[in-house]
Amino acid sequence: MAQRVVRGGAQDYLFKGRIESRLLGRSIRYAMERQTVKTFRDIFERTAAVIGDDFFRSLVSHLASALRVRYALVARFVDRPPPRARTLAFWTGQEHGENFEYLLAGTPCEQVVSGGERRHYPEGLKELFCEDTKLVNLGAESFLGTPLINSQGHVIGHLCVFDDKVMYAESWRNSIIKIFAARAGAELERLLAEEALRWSEEKLRQMVQGIIGAIMSMVEVGDPYTSGHQKRVALLATAIGQRIGLPEEQVQGLHYAALIHDLGKIYVPAQILNKPGRLNDIEFNLIKMHSKVGYDILKTVDFPWPVADIVVQHHERVDGSGYPNGLIGTDILLESRILAVADVVEAMTSHRPYRQALGLDRALQEIQQGRGNLYDPKAVDACLELIREGYRFDIVADPIRKGNRRKGLQLNRWTL
Numbered sequence: 342m343a344q345r346v347v348r349g350g351a352q353d354y355l356f357k358g359r360i361e362s363r364l365l366g367r368s369i370r371y372a373m374e375r376q377t378v379k380t381f382r383d384i385f386e387r388t389a390a391v392i393g394d395d396f397f398r399s400l401v402s403h404l405a406s407a408l409r410v411r412y413a414l415v416a417r418f419v420d421r422p423p424p425r426a427r428t429l430a431f432w433t434g435q436e437h438g439e440n441f442e443y444l445l446a447g448t449p450c451e452q453v454v455s456g457g458e459r460r461h462y463p464e465g466l467k468e469l470f471c472e473d474t475k476l477v478n479l480g481a482e483s484f485l486g487t488p489l490i491n492s493q494g495h496v497i498g499h500l501c502v503f504d505d506k507v508m509y510a511e512s513w514r515n516s517i518i519k520i521f522a523a524r525a526g527a528e529l530e531r532l533l534a535e536e537a538l539r540w541s542e543e544k545l546r547q548m549v550q551g552i553i554g555a556i557m558s559m560v561e562v563g564d565p566y567t568s569g570h571q572k573r574v575a576l577l578a579t580a581i582g583q584r585i586g587l588p589e590e591q592v593q594g595l596h597y598a599a600l601i602h603d604l605g606k607i608y609v610p611a612q613i614l615n616k617p618g619r620l621n622d623i624e625f626n627l628i629k630m631h632s633k634v635g636y637d638i639l640k641t642v643d644f645p646w647p648v649a650d651i652v653v654q655h656h657e658r659v660d661g662s663g664y665p666n667g668l669i670g671t672d673i674l675l676e677s678r679i680l681a682v683a684d685v686v687e688a689m690t691s692h693r694p695y696r697q698a699l700g701l702d703r704a705l706q707e708i709q710q711g712r713g714n715l716y717d718p719k720a721v722d723a724c725l726e727l728i729r730e731g732y733r734f735d736i737v738a739d740p741i742r743k744g745n746r747r748k749g750l751q752l753n754r755w756t757l
C-alpha cells in the first residue's frame with residue numbers, strides 16, 4: 342500500500358521525519374485519488390474511440406491491468422432457461438480468450454446477476470464456489486463483479502475481475518469498476534437494441550417474402566406464362582433500378598412489386614389471356630382491368646413500399662396514353678416507369694401461346710422509339726446499356742411445352 346501511495350505522489354511521507362497523522366492521512370488520500378483518476382483516464386482514453394466487440398475487448402484487458410488483477414470478463418445475460426451468460430470478452434492474463442457460454446448456477450456471477458449489485462470475494466473463492474470448475478481450474482482466489490444495467494433498470498450482463506491472489510477491498514477499485522460497468526452497460530444495451538432491430542427487419546423480410554411467394558404461387562397455378570414473365574421482369578427491373586442508382590431500399594420494393602405486377606390477371610379467364618387471334622374490345626378491356634384488380638388486392642397489405650401503387654401504374658405511359666388513369670410524366674411512380682420498360686422488353690422477347698417471340702432487337706427498337714413519349718428516358722437508357730453489356734434473361738422464357746403455339750404477331754398485345 343505504502344509503495345503504491347508513494348508512486349501516486351505522497352512523497353512527503355518518505356522525506357518528512359515526523360509528520361502529523363492528520364496530514365499523513367490527507368496526503369495518502371490525495372495520492373490515491375490521483376492514482377484513481379489516472380487509472381480512470383487511462384482506461385477511458387483506450388476505450389473511448391471503440392464500440393462493439395472492440396470496446397469490450399479493450400475494456401477487459403485495460404481493466405485487468407489497471408485494477409492489477411489477472412482476469413477480467415464482460416458477459417451478457419442469456420434470457421433462456423436455465424439462466425446462463427455469454428462472454429463478450431475475456432482477458433486471461435496474457436491474451437484474449439475464446440468467448441464462451443456458461444450456466445450461472447453455482448458461480449459468483451450468479452450472485453451478481455440475481456442480486457443486481459456489486460459482489461466482492463476477497464479470498465477463498467475456490468472453496469466458496471467449488472462447483473464452478475472453470476474458476477477452480479483457473480486457480481481463482483478472489484473476485485469483484487458488478488451488474489450491467491440497462492436504462493430500464495434491468496440486469497443485462499455483468500463485468501467482473503478475478504485474481505489468483507487475495508484482492509482486498511479498496512474504494513478506488515470499486516469506483517473504477519462501477520464507472521466502467523455503466524459504460525459497458527450502455528454499450529451492451531446499444532448492441533442488444535441493434536440485434537433486436539436486425540431481428541425485426543429479418544422477420545419483416547421473411548413475412549414480405551412469404552406474402553409475395555404465396556401470391557406468385559397463386560398466379561402460377563392459374564397462368565404459368567404470367568408467373569415466368571413476372572420473375573424475368575423483376576430481374577430486369579431490378580437491374581435497371583440499380584443502374585439508375587436507386588437506393589437499395591427502393592430497388593427492393595421495385596423487385597417485390599415486379600414479381601407480382603400482373604397479379605390481377607387471375608381475374609381474367611385463361612381462355613381470354615391465351616386466346617389465339619385478335620381480341621375484341623370487351624376482351625381487351627377486361628384484360629386492361631388487371632392492373633386495377635391487382636391494386637385492389639394489394640392495397641390492404643401494409644408493405645414497407647408502395648407496392649399496390651407501383652402495380653396499378655405499370656401500364657401508365659409518360660405521355661398520358663396509358664391506363665387505367667392516364668397519368669403523365671413524373672405523376673407516375675419511378676418504379677412503375679422502370680417496370681413498364683422491363684415489362685415490354687420481356688413481353689416482346691418471350692413466347693406466348695398466341696404468338697412467337699418477337700426478338701430482342703424488336704424489343705429494343707420499341708423502347709428506343711418510345712423513349713421520352715411512352716417510356717421514361719432514364720429507364721430506357723439504363724435498359725439499353727444493360728442489354729449492350731450482355732444482360733440476358735436467365736429464366737426459361739417458355740414454361741409450357743413447345744407446340745400448340747399460334748404463329749403470327751399481335752402487336753397490340755405486347756404489353757397487356
Ligand SMILES: [Fe+2]
Pocket residue numbers: 602603631632655656756757
Ligand atoms: Fe401487366
